[in-house]
Amino acid sequence: MIETYNILSPDFERDAPRELMLLSIISQSFFQPFSLEDNLLVILTALTSGSGVGFNRAMLFLKQGDRLKGEMWLGPRSAEEAGLIWEVLSTPGIGYVEILEHNRALVSKNQETLSGRLKGLVYAADEEGALIPAYAACRKEILLVREAASEPLVDRRFLNVIGVDEFLCIPLLARDDIVGEIILDNAITRTPITPADIKLAGLCGLMAGNYIYSTTLHRKLLDMEKMAAMGEMAMFVTHQLRNPIVAVGGFTDQLLKPDIPEDKKRRNLTIIRDEVRRLENIIYQMGHFLKVSLKEPVYFDPGPAIAAVLSSPEILTKSEGYVLNAKLEPCLPEILCDPTSFSEVIRNLLDNAFDATPAGGTVSVRGYRKNRSGFVLSVRDTGRGITNPDKDQLFRPFFTTKENGMGLGLTFTKRVMDTCGGKVEVQSRAGKGSLFKLIFLCREKELTT
Amino acid sequence: MKKKILLVEDEKALCLLYEEELSREGYAVTAVTNAEVALAELGTTAFDLIVTDIRMPGKNGIELITQIMGLRKDIPIIINSAYQSYKEDFMTWAADAYVVKSASLDELKTKIKQLLGD
Ligand SMILES: Nc1ncnc2c1ncn2[C@@H]1O[C@H](COP(=O)(O)OP(=O)(O)O)[C@@H](O)[C@H]1O
Ligand SMILES: [Mg+2]
Numbered sequence: 001m002i003e004t005y006n007i008l009s010p011d012f013e014r015d016a017p018r019e020l021m022l023l024s025i026i027s028q029s030f031f032q033p034f035s036l037e038d039n040l041l042v043i044l045t046a047l048t049s050g051s052g053v054g055f056n057r058a059m060l061f062l063k064q065g066d067r068l069k070g071e072m073w074l075g076p077r078s079a080e081e082a083g084l085i086w087e088v089l090s091t092p093g094i095g096y097v098e099i100l101e102h103n104r105a106l107v108s109k110n111q112e113t114l115s116g117r118l119k120g121l122v123y124a125a126d127e128e129g130a131l132i133p134a135y136a137a138c139r140k141e142i143l144l145v146r147e148a149a150s151e152p153l154v155d156r157r158f159l160n161v162i163g164v165d166e167f168l169c170i171p172l173l174a175r176d177d178i179v180g181e182i183i184l185d186n187a188i189t190r191t192p193i194t195p196a197d198i199k200l201a202g203l204c205g206l207m208a209g210n211y212i213y214s215t216t217l218h219r220k221l222l223d224m225e226k227m228a229a230m231g232e233m234a235m236f237v238t239h240q241l242r243n244p245i246v247a248v249g250g251f252t253d254q255l256l257k258p259d260i261p262e263d264k265k266r267r268n269l270t271i272i273r274d275e276v277r278r279l280e281n282i283i284y285q286m287g288h289f290l291k292v293s294l295k296e297p298v299y300f301d302p303g304p305a306i307a308a309v310l311s312s313p314e315i316l317t318k319s320e321g322y323v324l325n326a327k328l329e330p331c332l333p334e335i336l337c338d339p340t341s342f343s344e345v346i347r348n349l350l351d352n353a354f355d356a357t358p359a360g361g362t363v364s365v366r367g368y369r370k371n372r373s374g375f376v377l378s379v380r381d382t383g384r385g386i387t388n389p390d391k392d393q394l395f396r397p398f399f400t401t402k403e404n405g406m407g408l409g410l411t412f413t414k415r416v417m418d419t420c421g422g423k424v425e426v427q428s429r430a431g432k433g434s435l436f437k438l439i440f441l442c443r444e445k446e447l448t449t
Numbered sequence: 450m451k452k453k454i455l456l457v458e459d460e461k462a463l464c465l466l467y468e469e470e471l472s473r474e475g476y477a478v479t480a481v482t483n484a485e486v487a488l489a490e491l492g493t494t495a496f497d498l499i500v501t502d503i504r505m506p507g508k509n510g511i512e513l514i515t516q517i518m519g520l521r522k523d524i525p526i527i528i529n530s531a532y533q534s535y536k537e538d539f540m541t542w543a544a545d546a547y548v549v550k551s552a553s554l555d556e557l558k559t560k561i562k563q564l565l566g567d
Contacts, residue, residue, distance in 0.1 A: 235534055239504060242531035242550055247462040249552020250470065271462050403459070403506065 026207050036215045037072075038100065043208045044074040045103050047184060047201060055184040055197070056082065059118060059162070061133065062180040062212070068125045068134055070118030071180075074107055075187070077114060082188040117161050125178055131155035136169035137181045142202055143169040144193060168193050170205035174213030182208065229397070236398045240282055240406065244275040278404060288344060289408035295338035297420035299443060302367065302377065303332045305339055309346045310365070318351065321359040328367035335375050335440035337420040345416050348409035349379040349436050355402060356434065357383030375442035380435045386428040394426065413438075451477040452565055453494065457487045457501040457513065458529070463550075467500070467529075470554050471561070484508035488516060496524055498565055500557070503530040511535075514543050525564040529557060 026046050044058040057075025061068045076082035088102060107115060123134035132154045136143040146166045148154045167185040171178060184201055186193065251268040254260060260268075309315060310326055335342075346365075353363045361382040370376045386394070393399040395414045400407030410424075417424050421441050428434035454476045458464040461482070468480040479494065481487050483505055490496075499517070503510035514526055525545045528535070533549050546560045 235532060238533070239531040243460050243463060246531075246550045246552050247460070247466060250466040250554060251462075253553070254466075254469070271465075275462060401506075 023203075023207075026204065036212070038104070039211060039215075040072065040208070041074070041103055041107060042100055043204060043211070044072065044182070045099055047182070047204055048074055055168075055193075055201070056186045056188045057114075057184070059183040060180060061121075061123075061137070061183070063125050063137075063178055066125050068123045068137055068178075068181060070121035071115075072107060073114040073118050074103060075114065079188050121158060121161065123155075131158075133158055133169050133181060133183055137171045137178045140171055140173060140176075140178065142171065142198060142205075144198060145169065163187070166193060168198060168201060170201050172205050172209035172212060174209040177213070179209050179212045179216075233398060236407075237282075237286070240404075241279065244278045244282075247275045248272050248279075281404075282406060285406040285408050289406070289412035294341060294416060294419045297336045297338050299334040299336050300339050301332060301445065302335050302337075302342065302375075302440075303328060305343050306346060306365065306367065306377075309343050309350070312347070315347065315350055318354045319363070322354060322357065323360075323362040324364075325362070326365040328365075329369065331445070332367065333369065333375055333442040334445050335377075335442045337416065337422065337440055341412075341416045341419075345413045345438070346377070346379075348413065349438075352409060352436075353379050353381035353383065353434070355383075356385075357381045361433075369442070370439060373441055373443070375440045376437055377440065378435060378437045380433065382433040385430040385432050385434055386426070387430050391426065391428065395424075451475060452497040452567075453477045453479065454561070455487060455490055455494075455496045455499045456480040457482075457484060457499070457505070457510065459483060459502060459505040467554070467557075470558075471500075474558060474561075476561075484510070484513040484516075487513060491517065491520065491522065498561060499524055499526045500529050500561070501526065503528060503532060503535050518543060527557070527560055527564065 026043055040060060044060060047058045048055050057073065059070070059074075060072040062071045063069075076085050085102075085106070123130060125134065126138055127134070128138075130138040132143065132145060132148075132151070134155075135153055144166075145151060145154060145168070148159055148162075148165050148167065162183070162185065164185045164187045167183055170182045170184070172180040172182065182201070182205060184193070184197075251271050255265060255268050306326070306328065310324070315324075350363065350365075357363065362380075363382075364378075364380045366376070366378045366380070368376055390399075390401070394410050396407070397411045398407040399410075413424055416422075417438060423439040425437040425439065426434065427437075454471055456464065456467055456471065456478055458467060458480065459482050464480050464482055468478045471478045479490055479496070481490060484501075484507060487499075487501070501510045501513055508516075510528060510530070514528075517524065517526065526543075527546045527548060528544045529548045529550055531550045535547075545564055548557050548560055
């Protein structure tokens with residue numbers, strides 16, 4: 001017999017040991033698609049909510065460059081506000097998402113007050129003679145400060161801001177590097193900080209440090225990938241644009257020479273016209289397929305749209321010398337997609353099929369229900385097929401094996417299908433042909449009578 | 450005797466343009482559209498200079514240069530490419546000149562003259 005459990009159990013168990021509770025709150029948040037700021041807020045929340053460690057207030061410093069900067073301060077401003085907040089937080093059944101929502105509002109509301117007061121606080125992050133709070137980070141030690149007013153190591157400006165005599169400094173470390181610091185106090189209840197509190201807060205600090213570190217790394221990686229992709233794209237586009245421009249320029253120069261014979265004039269003009277068309281096509285594809293935002297998908301009848309593409313002049317010209325057949329099941333359902341993008345996707349699949357198939361080959365379009373909520377539209381050809389290494393690249397921007405290709409058609413297809421909750425599938429055998437399947441969400445047509 | 454130039458360029462229109470323009474300058478131009486044919490031509494004719502593109506289907510221009518170097522033929526080579534960035538590729542240093550394709554063919558013509566010592 002087996003029992004299965006959710007990896008991330010979402011509910012708060014009020015009677016679980018608080019160590020466990022805290023760990024669960026924080027680790028759950030790392031699996032949520034929250035931003036770095038939100039997740040940091042979760043950590044502060046865990047440190048201050050009654051079911052977590054239960055400090056009154058938590059303050060966060062982050063390391064930027066070689067300085068520690070005050071970022072965020074969570075907590076009530078007065079005993080009165082504390083009463084209100086804690087009442088909300090002890091509502092039975094409240095989860096960390098709700099608490100987070102609540103605290104997000106709190107942080108933005110007290111921007112001018114608590115967090116606002118932090119903004120001016122900046123300390124060197126690795127200095128010998130650092131004062132508290134930076135002292136804890138520089139020494140990489142947890143610090144419990146009591147009777148702060150008479151402690152010469154405490155920075156006076158900081159003391160003014162925090163305004164309490166007892167507080168705890170937790171350095172945030174990741175692989176022995178400082179990434180920030182958290183400062184905790186019980187400004188409202190005035191309860192003393194216990195060794196158990198310190199242990200737990202320390203644990204929290206470890207998790208927070210590693211979380212901040214991995215997020216920063218991840219961001220850097222994404223930036224690098226983006227830069228590399230942009231470089232690749234710029235290079236490709238330069239090439240695709242430069243060739244036709246050189247041809248246009250060169251043949252125009254010839255036209256301007258006085259001794260050019262009549263037949264050569266015609267020929268040059270034809271070349272120039274073709275190259276300009278090519279430029280136009282490149283610009284069209286860039287404009288269409290790299291569209292930043294796609295239109296919202298809607299339910300519509302794909303029948304007329306497919307018919308329109310199949311009978312368009314471009315497709316009619318391209319299909320000359322081929323067998324092109326289309327079979328759609330009767331009573332088509334409505335599919336979910338942006339209709340304009342849909343037509344562009346179909347057109348490109350057909351283009352690709354003809355490009356891959358020698359004259360005399362067959363291109364077939366099929367439309368049929370896969371099940372109650374899925375509709376398949378497929379384009380099959382009897383062309384050269386796709387080799388395995390190429391298969392992995394098909395949907396990458398600018399992957400093309402064509403002299404004049406832009407390699408954006410399938411990238412666009414994938415984006416469109418992702419946007420409407422659909423799927424693309426490819427089957428192909430080198431030398432035999434390919435089958436591209438689009439699977440859309442669908443529903444029965446609404447009867448209008 | 451006319452000096453012989455081997456031109457490797459996969460774009461049909463450009464191939465035609467370069468062939469005509471260089472012929473006008475008084476060279477005997479053999480224009481081919483890929484590296485394989487270029488190597489075959491090199492086996493039968495003694496060229497004075499080679500002009501090649503880099504990005505081509507099949508063998509690219511850099512592979513072509515490597516092979517020509519292997520043949521120990523001491524022919525000056527000009528790379529004529531739409532890419533600026535290949536200039537930094539160390540293999541393109543093996544070429545005698547690098548020209549970025551431009552609507553004006555002046556730079557290409559000048560480089561050819563220099564290398565042929567005209
Ligand atoms: N039906 C097909 N048969 C063989 N290869 C294909 C087929 N469809 C797409 N491909 C391959 O995928 C590449 C990318 O296609 P696409 O993104 O539409 O860009 P483009 O058509 O501009 O090259 C094509 O260059 C081709 O190599
Ligand atoms: Mg395409």
